[in-house]
Amino acid sequence: MNVEPDKLLASAHRVLDIELEAIANLKQAFDQQFIAACQIMLACKGKVVVTGMGKSGHIANKIAATLASTGTPAFFMHPGEAGHGDLGMLGEDDVLLAISNSGETSEVLSLLPVVKRLGIEVIAMTRSPESSMGRYADIHLSIAVPREACSLGLAPTSSTSVTLVLGDALAVALLDAKNFTAEEFALSHPSGSLGKKLLLTLNDIMHSGDRVPLVAETSSIRDALVIITQKSLGLAGIVDAEGKLIGIFTDGDLRRVIDAHKDVHNTRISEVMTRNCFTAHREMLAAEALNEMENRNISSLIVVDAHNRPVGALNMLDLIKSGVV
Structure with missing residues (x-):
């Protein structure tokens, strides 16, 4: 027709x-x-x-x-x-x-x-x-x-x-x-994107326990690389003798190590890690963490408790899977 x-x-x-x-x-x-x-x-x-x-x-x-x-x-x-x-x-x-x-x-x-x-x-x-x-x-x-x-x-x-x-x-x-309020709206829409943005916290999606990539400050670069590969989150948290986070080592740090021709077997991770890194707490909204990660141009982060001890870790893929993105 x-x-x-x-x-x-x-x-x-x-x-x-x-x-x-x-x-x-x-x-x-x-x-x-x-x-x-x-x-x-x-x-x-x-x-x-x-x-x-x-x-x-x-x-x-x-x-x-x-x-x-x-x-x-x-x-x-x-x-x-x-x-x-x-x-x-x-x-x-x-x-x-x-x-x-x-x-x-x-x-x-x-x-x-x-x-x-x-x-x-x-x-x-x-x-x-x-x-x-x-x-x-x-x-x-x-x-x-x-x-x-x-x-x-x-x-x-x-x-x-x-x-x-x-x-x-x-x-x-x-x-x-x-x-x-928007928060009340989210409570009746927990499966929707708004609900996830207003209700989902890092505690809901972070990797915890043995899945958190951590190495001691006395470890070598090679030890850190092994942990990063095993945990597949794109970073490792560096902790001191008391278990407190003192820095992180990421894929970006690895590139700088390679450019500087560092000995990955004998160089301590504490010498090349990034200090004063951005961390989050478990109660932080996932949407808030996403904004921070985008603003800081980072793809992974460590979640710490009130004493700066790591309790979790996540990366951008975890946020995507959660539906926040």
């Missing part, structure tokens, strides 16, 4: 223009009803239960997920399943956020008498406060749009975009009201 590229682009541009217009009109929904909805959700001692059917259900599911990840306990309840037992998910301390563009979705409407009987407050998102759901709800939030982006005017397009944005506005308003 041959379609002119310009026609395809024209359709895409038209959709964008229509949906941008719909989202701009959404500002009218940020009124006293929006404030009241936020206050109800802030005062909620249970969970915000979000429901919707069809396309509204897909959007409701996403809104519930956004609320839950930004500090407002929430989950999605399928209205069809709710009518066959899942309504038991709702508790008297919960709030119901019901979504339907028409406000006449039978699966949702059939739940509302029971919900009201339980004394649960209802926030409805529909295009009209005069819809059945709008009249039944304690709070009505308008998702009316001038027109759908679908050229037939039938498929939910502008209306679902507006609903999604309104859900985001609620979630972020609640987040700000609660002073929800």
Whole structure:
């Protein structure tokens, strides 16, 4: 099927223009009803239960997920399943956020008498406060749009975009009201990149025990090279008689030793090691260590305790594997 590229682009541009217009009109929904909805959700001692059917259900599911990840306990309840037992998910301390563009979705409407009987407050998102759901709800939030982006005017397009944005506005308003922090966000996203950056410490990823490459200050360069090769971290920590770190020896130091024609068998490692090296503590965030390593142009480091005794080691590859990079 041959379609002119310009026609395809024209359709895409038209959709964008229509949906941008719909989202701009959404500002009218940020009124006293929006404030009241936020206050109800802030005062909620249970969970915000979000429901919707069809396309509204897909959007409701996403809104519930956004609320839950930004500090407002929430989950999605399928209205069809709710009518066959899942309504038991709702508790008297919960709030119901019901979504339907028409406000006449039978699966949702059939739940509302029971919900009201339980004394649960209802926030409805529909295009009209005069819809059945709008009249039944304690709070009505308008998702009316001038027109759908679908050229037939039938498929939910502008209306679902507006609903999604309104859900985001609620979630972020609640987040700000609660002073929800990035660290709290990370706690609900421990597997995501942000979670790793805010939660992962060097203690979680460092090599410890016998895997830490250490040699005594009286050892030869050759002894240090053997340890570096065995441990495969690109460096060796040099310790004194008390086990305290006094320096490191890296691949870069080895190149300088070779250039200076040093005797690797008879030269003590303490004569060629790098002193005053950068070290880290086990509680340091992995992301913070990564920044330090990049700023100092180093690829490996030693982790020490409060007495400057080595307790761990890691290199850039360890940070990459951890997902921090």
